[in-house]
Amino acid sequence: MTGANNDTRNRTSYDVIVIGGGAGGLNAALVLARARRTVAVVDSGEPRNAPSAHMHSFLSRDGVPPLTVLEAGRAEIARYGAVRIEGRVDQVEAGEAGGYVVRLEGGASLDARHVVLATGLRDELPEIPGVRAMWGEDVHFCPYCHGYEVRDQPIVVLGVHPASPGQALLLRQWSRHVVYVPHTRPLDDEERERMDARGVEVVEGPVSTLLSKDGRLHAVELADGRTVECAGVFLFPKMTPNDGAFDGLGCEKDEQGWLVTDRAGRTSRPGLWAVGNVVDPRAQAVTAAGMGAAAAFALNHDLVDEEIERDLAAHRAAVQGAEVSVTAS
Incomplete structure (x- = not known):
């Protein structure tokens, strides 16, 4: 040829x-x-x-x-x-x-x-109700792709991967209101100290579901019924x-x-x-x-x-x- x-x-x-x-x-x-x-x-x-x-x-x-x-x-x-x-x-x-x-x-x-x-x-996404439905809209992976769109707003990072703590520390660049929910990825003492130093709040407890209102994410609900309001969720699939x-x-x-x-x-x-x-x-x-x-x-x-x-x-x-x-x- x-x-x-x-x-x-x-x-x-x-x-x-x-x-x-x-x-x-x-x-x-x-x-x-x-x-x-x-x-x-x-x-x-x-x-x-x-x-x-x-x-x-x-x-x-x-x-x-x-x-x-x-x-x-x-x-x-x-x-x-x-x-x-x-x-x-x-x-x-x-x-x-x-x-x-x-x-x-x-x-x-x-x-x-x-x-x-x-x-x-x-x-491969975690089997948390709401994650798949809002993936690519209000639930994201890459801060460089979507961090700017939720700048200065409340952000929740779900701990589902070994790299999740680093993702939370990175997202602090886009917002002062970042919450890390360990879910299946708890923090060790050193990681927790880094979160404290960086100003990332840690809310303990597994996640039960993501809550939406009028088709948009508005909160993460924990297994004990507590909710953490947010404009965006980030996770490491x-x-x-x-x-x-x-x-x-x-x-x-x-x-x-x-x-x-x-x-x-x-x-x-x-x-x-x-x-x-x-x-x-x-x-x-x-x-x-x-x-x-x-x-x-x-x-x-x-x-x-x-x-x-x-x-x-x-x-x-x-x-x-x-x-x-x-x-x-």
Whole structure:
């Protein structure tokens, strides 16, 4: 396959298949399509940030709904000939002749010289009534994404993760009215001292439910019936990478189970790249977009190197053949 970006509507074989249609995947596809590569993006249409009304800390896109950004990205990659395929990937396998086979749910399969994994992660939320219903609206994870929107208002941090105390201390940057409710993550003496020094109030007791009024959060209710009024709740969810479809490829992972890549996004498998939250659970959309661009630059250079080697071998064979022909004559 050449690097020319011909009509890709009916293709089943591509230079690159990107799995995942978030900021990281779409930006990788955009760079590669502009490099005249044949590119397909397999997208389930379920971005992690879909529950959020607005995205923040993304230069020129601050305050824009996440789906608006994705729709713009889809239109941009289509302008350069990249194809978006709605669906889910069942399995990624090594191809018999090199490259990879991407098998979709439903039985279809696609071939690619290289694959970019941009499949993100799953947020596993605590089973507290009200958390899931208000996730992305009044219940959040990232202070840099949503802390400003509840600045100077009462904030409750639910202790549900080893990192929860640090989250409470950080949120004190946005408001003087931060309450830490230990729930399943009690404080040790040193952590409690840090809370006191930082001015974070600690209210003991497990949480029973989040209370809403007119569709908006207004308080956290404890098991004994006490309530803590607040304008926002922050919690640190358990994060799990969406890597089941390619877990059988044996890519190197770190001690926490996240894919290991180099700075350009290369995994331990040649031709397999990974960007965004499937690699880094704390990457924001703007970070993932940058990771997608960096991977695309390096990936295209690798494809060029492969093509040079192929062309060089063909050139040498042709020269050798011509020399043999001259000698024989």
